[in-house]
Amino acid sequence: MKTNIRLNPDKSVQAFYLFFIIHTSQIGAGLMGVPRILALEAGVDAWISVLIAGVYLHFIAYVMLSILKSYDNADILGIQCDLFGKWVGKTLGLVYVLYIFQLLLTVLKNYIEVVQVFVFPEMPIWLMALFLISLMVYSIVGGFRVVVGTSVIFFFLTIWLAFTIYKPITYMDLEHFLPVMQTSPWDVLKGAQQVTFSVLGLEILLFVYPYIQNKKEAALPVHLGVFFTTFLIMLVTVVSIGYFSPDQLKQTVWATLSLFKIISFSVLERFDFIAVALWMMVIIPNLVLFGWMIVHSLKRLFNFSEKPSLYTLAVLLFIISVIIEERIGLNELTNWTGRIGFWIVFIYPLFIYMVIILKKLLKKGQTS
Template sequence: MSKQLNESFTVSPFFLFFLIHSTQTGVGLLNFQSKIIKGAEQDAWVSIVLVGISFHLIIWLLYFLLKKSNNGDIMSLHQQLFGRWLGNALNIFFYGYLILIVSTIIRSYLSVLVTWVFPYTPIWYLSLIMIFVISYLVIGGFRVITGICFWGMLIPSLLLFTLYFPIQYAYWTNLLPVFNHSLSDYFVSAKESILMYSGPEFLLIYFPFIKNNQISQKWAHISQAYTTILYLFITVISFVYFSQGQLEHGTWPTLMMSKIIRFPFIERFEYIYIFLWLLVILPPCCMALWGAIRVLKESFKFKSRMSLWISIIIVHFMVINVKSKMDVEEIGGFLTIVASSFLYFYIPILFIFFLIIQAFKKAKSVGID
């Protein structure tokens, strides 16, 4: 049975809707169309739907494992299944995964800032500012991060109304013909869309901080369904506004759609888009950094301050050593491979391994060798 923390440290199950959705949306929402179009082309929306549905199964697996974990998190689950030493070694790998998420998101967002707004500002300077803001929020604890997730979803949602402008120039025939690609094409698009759906795996860290977490699963599935619908909507709008050639060679299609928005009192609306997007990337960054600190604290008994300093130094070092746009794409591709392997291979393997251990214990308890 998983551990339930004191109520003063927990949040209501309802907030799972914001916690999961806000960690699934990030800087990838600005350019995912250019990646998924290379596979199934105009049919890539099918892959978006299928991957979204598959994440409901992943959420079910996560809940099954967490309910069986001693403390309700992946650190105790690893030690429970593999022992202290091997369990802590696996926790280190999970720590590296979280640090990679923070570094990739920060560097990708800084790439947008340098290209569109601050072309002459050093990356190290912007990185320090970003890390300072994220660290300040993380120090506030899980409840503060939950508040950031709430506002990080609510305020940027207003930008959805701006999609009215590209709809006026839509060519709906861009979606035709339908279902005329091979399974391998759909697989390519699905692989490219996995990273933008990643986020439910943070449950492995903050599950004990959810009040009545044993009965909170419905909010996780509702949030996942909302994310799938949102990505499907943005995908369709992008496909009917841009041609396939424009999407394949465009860098940030979502930002490019914002350039057509004109108001008498705003000349460059895309600047508002970019700076509001800071609220979109803060939740996954804060959650991943907070999770990394918690892994070191729970696995190796490090103090929170020491864990924070170790983590932000590693993140800053990784960010400033990603120099070019090509390097940004490479680290993004590497994170896609790691996230896909973790979600679609490692989590099911943990599930199967747990079932095997349970069956072995049950057989042993009834005297079967």
């Protein structure tokens, strides 16, 4: 497998699209329940956890960009083979594939459960899974540019939902934030760690970088995407803490979606039903981007054809999503995805970066 990827210009995109790729890959199922998860760990100081996580996100984004800039036009799969050799590199690449599949399955299952709880309790899992997976396959078949276009279109179709949160803001009780800093620093850090599942997806930068034309301008859209993701998580966390009492927030599984229950219009009484339906447009870019990452990785690692790999992925995803029915099984899947993702996304790049620096120092010493 070659370290660097050579692409035709018609298969690559401009750097500013990284804003949409990064943001839509991070915002998904995790945002629906992140306020409760943070409240369980950090209490009313959960917003501090979000700040800490946001700063670390920017740091990891900088590390990832530094890793990628060390090569001409490589992704993480080629970089690992260059650093550790062919077989070790491919094994590590396979670990990435399995992790992304687990992440894809987790996003799919969490949204299906939300639809069953909020809107259609009797809807069979297989029907919703088949519909979402079909949309994923249809988008990926169109190629990388269609995948990116999906992120752009659905970003603009759903971003207006953030403005509907004005109604819960009017009912916020600022006393819920007092006293400030009552949570221990360790619990605040644990809360920051819990943010990881909500922002998993940043690792897509390590895969799409070779498809970017003007790479020198990549840093700004990447950091803007990370900033906007952090801003939305901060917004729903602060509003949830102010709107719900501490005990209510700890018992509300999907606090973000529950905020929509009090929103109503003269022609629309239950806006929360509409919000859950529209949230599918938030989930679809997750499915498309993660599915593309798997197909891309299998082609790079084992030279598998794209369409057979995609159809096989769709069948496996459908079968496993139908098998996992109980809430307990979904909780375990979500927890394990968050734990594994924390090490792969937020710790492993630091190790790769140190290996690259060490390799450069050794090469420089040999030359001298």
